[in-house]
Amino acid sequence: MILPLGPIHPAFKEPLRLKLKTQGEKVLSAEIDYGYVHRGIERVMKGKTWQKSIYLSERVCGICSYIHTQTFAETFELISGETAPLRAQYLRVLTNELDRIQSHLLANSTYFKALEHETLFMYMLYLREPIMDAIELLTGNRVNMGWNVVGGVRMDAHESHLQQIKEIILKLESEYPKYVEMFEQGPLVGLRSHDVGKMTKEEAIKGRAVGPIGRGSGIKHDLREDHPTYRDYLDFKVIWRKEGDNFARTMNRFDEIPESINLIKQVIDNIPQGEVRKKVNIGAGYGEWRNEAPRGEVTYMIETNGNLINNISIRTPSIMNIDSCAKYMLKDAATVADAVATYASVDPCVACAERVVILDENEGKKEFQGIFNIK
Amino acid sequence: MLDALKDIVRKSSIHVCLINTGGCNGCDIEVVALLSPRYDLEQYGIYVHNNPREADVLLITGAVTEQWKEKLRRIYTKAPEPKVVVAIGNCPLSGDVFNQEGGSVYAPVSDFIPVDAEISGCPPRPSEILEAILAVAPGAIAAKGRQKE
Numbered sequence: 001m002i003l004p005l006g007p008i009h010p011a012f013k014e015p016l017r018l019k020l021k022t023q024g025e026k027v028l029s030a031e032i033d034y035g036y037v038h039r040g041i042e043r044v045m046k047g048k049t050w051q052k053s054i055y056l057s058e059r060v061c062g063i064c065s066y067i068h069t070q071t072f073a074e075t076f077e078l079i080s081g082e083t084a085p086l087r088a089q090y091l092r093v094l095t096n097e098l099d100r101i102q103s104h105l106l107a108n109s110t111y112f113k114a115l116e117h118e119t120l121f122m123y124m125l126y127l128r129e130p131i132m133d134a135i136e137l138l139t140g141n142r143v144n145m146g147w148n149v150v151g152g153v154r155m156d157a158h159e160s161h162l163q164q165i166k167e168i169i170l171k172l173e174s175e176y177p178k179y180v181e182m183f184e185q186g187p188l189v190g191l192r193s194h195d196v197g198k199m200t201k202e203e204a205i206k207g208r209a210v211g212p213i214g215r216g217s218g219i220k221h222d223l224r225e226d227h228p229t230y231r232d233y234l235d236f237k238v239i240w241r242k243e244g245d246n247f248a249r250t251m252n253r254f255d256e257i258p259e260s261i262n263l264i265k266q267v268i269d270n271i272p273q274g275e276v277r278k279k280v281n282i283g284a285g286y287g288e289w290r291n292e293a294p295r296g297e298v299t300y301m302i303e304t305n306g307n308l309i310n311n312i313s314i315r316t317p318s319i320m321n322i323d324s325c326a327k328y329m330l331k332d333a334a335t336v337a338d339a340v341a342t343y344a345s346v347d348p349c350v351a352c353a354e355r356v357v358i359l360d361e362n363e364g365k366k367e368f369q370g371i372f373n374i375k
Numbered sequence: 376m377l378d379a380l381k382d383i384v385r386k387s388s389i390h391v392c393l394i395n396t397g398g399c400n401g402c403d404i405e406v407v408a409l410l411s412p413r414y415d416l417e418q419y420g421i422y423v424h425n426n427p428r429e430a431d432v433l434l435i436t437g438a439v440t441e442q443w444k445e446k447l448r449r450i451y452t453k454a455p456e457p458k459v460v461v462a463i464g465n466c467p468l469s470g471d472v473f474n475q476e477g478g479s480v481y482a483p484v485s486d487f488i489p490v491d492a493e494i495s496g497c498p499p500r501p502s503e504i505l506e507a508i509l510a511v512a513p514g515a516i517a518a519k520g521r522q523k524e
């Protein structure tokens with residue numbers, strides 16, 4: 001039978017329709033139906049200046065809102081042939097890593113909620129709140145920060161604020177291993193995560209899985225290695241695993257947080273003095289820039305005439321991750337509860353995915369009709 | 376008699392269903408932040424269940440998109456009486472930045488379903504959301520319950 005879940009479902013925090021083809025309790029295959037949060041952002045952006053579009057790019061997704069503005073600004077800097085001042089680049093890294101920590105903690109908390117492990121869910125949110133305070137201290141807002149502009153960041157960070165952020169980060173570092181151990185060694189959460197929702201490396205490549213989902217399946221690929229600021233001034237290690245199950249994906253996110261903490265400490269210790277913003281004369285042309293968002297790689301393709309945006313295309317990681325989840329991970333889940341947990345382990349961000357997905361949507365609908373014809 | 380008893384109980388046990396009708400997620404994660412030990416939504420007897428069939432309060436985040444135009448009304452009718460609708464953030468009020476030429480949103484939400492409380496902000500702080508639910512829900516549930524009889 002076909003079991004529809006959603007669009008409003010206790011396990012989902014965003015609207016999405018999951019159609020599970022089941023036989024008894026076993027899940028044979030799954031399809032995903034998008035389109036509930038399609039707002040037409042790219043069409044609104046066309047014919048506007050960057051000052052009027054950067055707010056929209058921030059609101060593509062609320063959880064990883066920061067990286068969208070950074071990529072947007074860096075694309076314009078690439079087209080204009082300029083780079084932001086070094087202090088601004090360091091501040092961008094700082095905000096990016098803070099955002100990554102809170103996003104990973106939120107993603108893991110959602111996974112534990114789907115597993116019905118309320119204790120770890122609460123602990124993850126307990127760890128996340130101080131990070132939100134740090135973001136608010138730095139940028140002035142909790143979620144949509146409005147922090148990037150083309151040519152730098154909006155305002156300078158105060159030295160005392162940087163020290164306060166460092167204290168918050170050190171406190172997180174000191175109590176963090178306890179909670180990781182609870183998951184890693186815990187018999188109940190472990191049993192429900194090991195060997196569930198497996199995706200091999202070949203399948204991950206076929207499904208174009210990116211970010212912690214791809215890295216959990218053995219694809220050692222992190223775009224931060226290629227980013228100029230990370231490459232030239234900072235040290236970090238790419239975290240990856242081979243198992244490809246729910247446990248690997250969750251642990252991958254857990255292990256990336258200490259790396260982010262290290263990066264933040266490096267930034268605060270070595271941040272240079274100087275300007276944080278410079279005037280950029282926007283050039284005309286086409287530019288493409290990729291960045292590592294908490295969920296994978298986000299690409300901005302912008303064509304501008306020197307003032308207005310002629311054409312823009314945004315590619316977000318969630319669309320590939322949700323697709324490979326439906327195709328490969330939910331192939332034969334043992335129970336429906338496992339299917340929901342697997343879906344949560346992919347860290348789906350539906351708001352990200354919904355701008356240009358007509359092709360996938362059509363494919364999904366075709367397959368759905370097929371199943372009905374068989375019946 | 377039974378209804379009166381139900382009203383008393385329901386006033387201090389509010390089930391909440393969160394409906395994202397096409398926003399950026401920012402308001403949704405602020406509602407998730409409400410569950411955290413710092414704000415601890417459940418100490419006020421509020422339980423986020425995301426099931427419209429047993430919801431007392433519907434939290435609407437997001438401007439209404441094409442797919443939601445009919446479904447929103449349907450979900451609203453699924454929730455049992457008495458029910459309260461709280462619109463969170465700028466999107467349900469005005470469509471926020473999406474409500475421009477070229478965008479495909481049909482804000483405000485009050486065109487589709489009756490709204491009892493509105494919180495502006497992009498996104499509003501968790502404490503503001505909590506304050507709004509507590510300010511409007513117990514009284515409205517009690518008042519609407521009496522009207523029904």
